[in-house]
Amino acid sequence: MLFFENVKMAILAIRINKMRSFLTMLGIIIGISAVISIVSIGDSMRGVIADQFESIGVNRAMMYVSFVEDRRESDLFTLDEMEKVREAFSREIVAMDPGSSEDAELTRGRKTLQVTLEGVPGNYSEVQPVDLVDGRMINESDLAAGRNYVVLKKETAVELFGKAEAAGETIRAEVAGEPEDLMVVGVYEKEATPLDALFMGSMPAAYVPYTSLVHPGDYFFALNFYIADDIDPELFKNQIVGLVSRMKNRAADQISYNSAQEEMSMADNIMQGMSLAVGAIAAISLLVGGIGIMNIMLVSVTERTREIGIRKALGARTRDILVQFLTESALLSAAGGVIGTLLGIGFVMIGGAIAKIDVVIDPMVVIVAVAFSAIVGVLFGILPASKAAKADPIEALRYE
Amino acid sequence: MNERPEAIGLTGQIQARELIRFEHMEKIYDTGAIQVTALRDVNLTIEQGEFVAIMGQSGSGKSTLMNIIGCLDRPTSGKYYLEGLDIGERSADELSLIRNKKIGFVFQSFNLIPRTSALKNVELPMTYARMPFHERHRRAMELLRKVDLGDRMEHMPNELSGGQKQRVAIARALANDPPILLADEPTGNLDSVSSMEIMELFKALNGEGVTVILVTHENEIAAFARRVIRFRDGMTVSDETGGGKHAVL
Numbered sequence: 204m205l206f207f208e209n210v211k212m213a214i215l216a217i218r219i220n221k222m223r224s225f226l227t228m229l230g231i232i233i234g235i236s237a238v239i240s241i242v243s244i245g246d247s248m249r250g251v252i253a254d255q256f257e258s259i260g261v262n263r264a265m266m267y268v269s270f271v272e273d274r275r276e277s278d279l280f281t282l283d284e285m286e287k288v289r290e291a292f293s294r295e296i297v298a299m300d301p302g303s304s305e306d307a308e309l310t311r312g313r314k315t316l317q318v319t320l321e322g323v324p325g326n327y328s329e330v331q332p333v334d335l336v337d338g339r340m341i342n343e344s345d346l347a348a349g350r351n352y353v354v355l356k357k358e359t360a361v362e363l364f365g366k367a368e369a370a371g372e373t374i375r376a377e378v379a380g381e382p383e384d385l386m387v388v389g390v391y392e393k394e395a396t397p398l399d400a401l402f403m404g405s406m407p408a409a410y411v412p413y414t415s416l417v418h419p420g421d422y423f424f425a426l427n428f429y430i431a432d433d434i435d436p437e438l439f440k441n442q443i444v445g446l447v448s449r450m451k452n453r454a455a456d457q458i459s460y461n462s463a464q465e466e467m468s469m470a471d472n473i474m475q476g477m478s479l480a481v482g483a484i485a486a487i488s489l490l491v492g493g494i495g496i497m498n499i500m501l502v503s504v505t506e507r508t509r510e511i512g513i514r515k516a517l518g519a520r521t522r523d524i525l526v527q528f529l530t531e532s533a534l535l536s537a538a539g540g541v542i543g544t545l546l547g548i549g550f551v552m553i554g555g556a557i558a559k560i561d562v563v564i565d566p567m568v569v570i571v572a573v574a575f576s577a578i579v580g581v582l583f584g585i586l587p588a589s590k591a592a593k594a595d596p597i598e599a600l601r602y603e
Numbered sequence: 604m605n606e607r608p609e610a611i612g613l614t615g616q617i618q619a620r621e622l623i624r625f626e627h628m629e630k631i632y633d634t635g636a637i638q639v640t641a642l643r644d645v646n647l648t649i650e651q652g653e654f655v656a657i658m659g660q661s662g663s664g665k666s667t668l669m670n671i672i673g674c675l676d677r678p679t680s681g682k683y684y685l686e687g688l689d690i691g692e693r694s695a696d697e698l699s700l701i702r703n704k705k706i707g708f709v710f711q712s713f714n715l716i717p718r719t720s721a722l723k724n725v726e727l728p729m730t731y732a733r734m735p736f737h738e739r740h741r742r743a744m745e746l747l748r749k750v751d752l753g754d755r756m757e758h759m760p761n762e763l764s765g766g767q768k769q770r771v772a773i774a775r776a777l778a779n780d781p782p783i784l785l786a787d788e789p790t791g792n793l794d795s796v797s798s799m800e801i802m803e804l805f806k807a808l809n810g811e812g813v814t815v816i817l818v819t820h821e822n823e824i825a826a827f828a829r830r831v832i833r834f835r836d837g838m839t840v841s842d843e844t845g846g847g848k849h850a851v852l
Contacts, residue, residue, distance in 0.1 A: 215718065219718055510717070514716070
C-alpha cells in the first residue's frame with residue numbers, strides 16, 4: 204500500500220533537485236544508450252553481412268588447389284574436369300561454373316563504360332534471384348552454343364542506350380584487349396545500399412555465358428558451384444574434396460574448399476563476439492553510473508537526516524525508510540535507463556537511415572538494459588538507504 | 604475525537620487509569636571514556652487525562668525523559684510501562700509502531716517535512732499506520748479544520764507562519780488519535796500571541812481527554828498544566844498537582 208506513496212515521494216525528491224537528478228541519471232543514460240546502440244549496430248551489421256552473402260549466394264562454394272610450393276599447371280582446371288565433377292555430384296550440385304569474370308569496356312557510339320563481365324551458368328537464375336526489367340536471362344542453349352549474349356544492369360543500359368528496354372541491341376565490348384560484339388538479351392535491376400557499394404566494388408556487373416569467357420582447353424583457377432539445400436554440407440565437402448584431390452593428385456589438405464555458409468557463420472561469430480565484447484565494455488559505464496547514483500543518494504540521505512528523524516518519530520519503521528530511499532534510487536536509475544534506451548534506439552535508427560541499413564533492435568537487449576539499470580539503482584541504492592534506515596531518531600532529529 | 608469517559612479530569616472526578624509508570628528508571632550515556640548519568644532513579648506515574656509540565660534547566664535530564672516517554676530511547680535500567688507495556692524490551696521497529704499509535708509529537712522547531720503540504724504532513728503518521736488513502740485524506744482535512752487551518756491545507760510549510768506551522772504539527776500529532784500528546788518546548792519559537800493560542804489549543808485538547816505532557820523551562824507555559832514536575836541533575840525535585848491556569852477556569 205505504501206508503494207504509490209513511495210513512488211510519489213521519490214518523484215517529488217527527484218523533481219526538487221532537477222539539475223542534480225539529471226546529472227546523476229546521465230551516467231546511466233550514457234551507459235544504456237551506449238550498450239543498446241553498440242549491440243544494435245552489431246546485430247545490424249550481422250544482418251548486412253547475411254545480406255551480402257545472400258547476394259552472392261548462401262549455397263555457394265568454391266574450391267581450388269591451395270598455393271603449394273610445387274605449383275604445376277595441372278593444379279588448374281579445365282571445362283572437361285569441371286564436367287566430370289558435376290556428373291559425379293549431379294544431385295548435390297545445382298549449378299556450376301568456372302567462377303570467371305573479366306573487366307570489359309563497353310562502347311556504343313561515343314559512349315564507353317567499364318563493366319565486369321560475370322561468366323554465369325545457364326541456370327543461374329535458379330540459384331540466384333535476378334530481377335529482370337527487360338528481355339530474358341542467359342540460358343542453357345546460350346551456353347551450349349557459346350553465344351555472345353549479355354544481360355546488362357539497368358544503369359548500364361540507361362547510360363548506353365538512354366533506356367532500360369535495351370534487349371535486342373548490340374554493343375561493342377573490348378575484353379582483354381580484344382573487341383567483340385555482344386547482343387543484349389536482357390536487363391536486370393539491383394538495389395544497392397551505400398554499404399553494398401563498399402563491399403562489392405564500384406563496377407556494375409554484366410552477365411555473359413561462362414562459355415564466352417572460358418573456352419574448351421582453357422585453364423582456370425577454381426570450381427564455383429551452388430549446393431542443393433537438402434544435403435549434408437560436411438559429408439558433401441569430404442566427398443568432393445576427396446574426388447578433386449584424387450583428380451589433381453594432391454593431398455586432401457592441399458585442396459581449399461570455401462563455402463559461403465562457413466564464411467558467413469564465421470563472420471557472424473566474429474561480429475557477435477565483437478559486439479558482445481564492446482557491449483560489455485560499455486556496460487562498465489553503467490557501473491560508473493550506478494556509483495554516481497550511490498554518491499548522490501548518500502548526499503541526499505545526509506541532507507535529509509532531519510526528515511528521516513521526523514519520519515521515524517512519527518512511526519516509520521526501518522523498512523519504510525529503506526524502501527523509500529531504494530524506490531528513489533531505483534526510479535532515478537530506471538528513468539535514466541528509459542531515456543538511455545530511447546536515445547540509443549534513436550541513434551541506431553538515425554544511423555541506419557543514413558547508411559540505408561535495416562536496423563535490428565533486439566527487444567531482449569532493451570529489456571535487459573532497462574532491467575539492468577533498475578537493478579543497478581537498487582543495488583547501489585542499498586548502501587545509502589540502509590544508512591538512512593539505520594539512523595537513530597534522536598540523533599537525526601537533532602541534525603541541523 | 605473519541606470520547607474518553609474514564610478521563611474526564613476537569614471536574615476533579617478523576618477515574619484514575621494509569622498511562623505511564625516509571626520504576627527506578629535510569630538513563631546512562633556511555634560515551635566510551637566517561638559515563639554520564641542523565642536520569643537517576645525516576646519513579647513516576649502519569650494517569651490518563653492529565654496535563655503535566657516537566658520543568659528543569661538544560662542538563663536537568665528533562666529532554667532525556669522526554670525521549671524515553673516518547674519511545675525514541677530506552678531506559679538503561681529500571682522499568683518504563685506505557686499502558687502496561689514494558690518499553691525496555693521492545694525492538695526498534697516495535698518502538699516505531701508504538702510511537703505511531705500512542706505518541707503525538709510536537710516539537711519546538713515544528714519539524715514539518717519540507718516541501719510537503721500541510722495536508723500531506725498530517726497524513727504521514729496515518730500513512731505509516733497503513734491507513735487507506737481516502738480515510739487518511741478525509742481525517743487529515745478534518746484535523747486541519749479542527750486547528751483552524753481549513754484554508755491552508757495545500758500550503759507548504761515555508762508558506763505558513765510559526766503559529767500555523769505549530770498547529771499543523773499538532774494536527775499531525777493527533778492523526779492516529781494517540782493517548783499522549785508529547786510537546787517539547789512547543790512555544791519556544793513562537794511570539795507571545797501565537798504561544799497563547801497554541802497553549803489554549805493544548806488546553807482544549809486536554810479537555811477532550813488527551814493526556815498532554817509538556818516539556819518547558821518557562822513558568823508562564825508550565826502554568827497551563829495542572830501538574831508540574833521539576834527536574835534537577837536527572838532527579839525529580841518536586842511534583843505538584845493543582846493550581847495552574849486550569850484552576851482559574
